[in-house]
Amino acid sequence: QSALTQPASVSGSPGQSITISCTGTSSDVGSYNLVSWYQQYPGKAPKLMIYEGSKRPSGVSNRFSGSKSGNTASLAISGLQAEDEADYYCCSYAGSGTFVFGTGTKVTVL
């Protein structure tokens, strides 16, 4: 159960688009279409942004989108806004009732 690999930081200017990668293995990301993404502000609980790889819960902006190719999942944020500055974590189901989170990515809006 090794953590999924994410870039430590990603930055962009307001209005730009950014992408956060999440690399796992054939035992987790590659085996299941069950990657989820979470946004977390300092001192707050995480918020679900994407589930089942590309589905958005009600209330989540359509500026957030998810995809997957092989062992790597991605979260894209378009039209970057100041409020998007936060930490983002991916998570994958890994079989047998287990899950694994990514290392986390700090998004900075320049």
Added chain:
Amino acid sequence: QVQLVESGGGLVKPGGSLRLSCAASGFTFSDYPMSWIRQAPGKGLEWVSYISSGSNYKGHADSLKGRITISRDNAKSSMYLQVNSLRAEDTAVYYCARGVVIGGSNSDAFDIWGQGTMVTVSS
């Protein structure tokens, strides 16, 4: 409204034990799988344990296997985590989280989170 409230955290000496609780309200608790997820100070999220809606299926992180027991009481809309042989590296905020269920199917994600309870392991 839909809510999860954790309790039971605190300062514990190395080698000690703790029982964390998660009280749910605002939804039919017995319909949802639940998980515990922790976050050490300044660090990332770490999934700890999972329990299915009927308690018949459980999963644990390898790093804690043998030291933790997850349970739930659907009649009380509550979930619990017993952690034994606590170590300094168990110091973290422990969150309980509800599993996503859509159309009766689990989507293996976490849509509702509590505010967390802090566990500090120190002598």
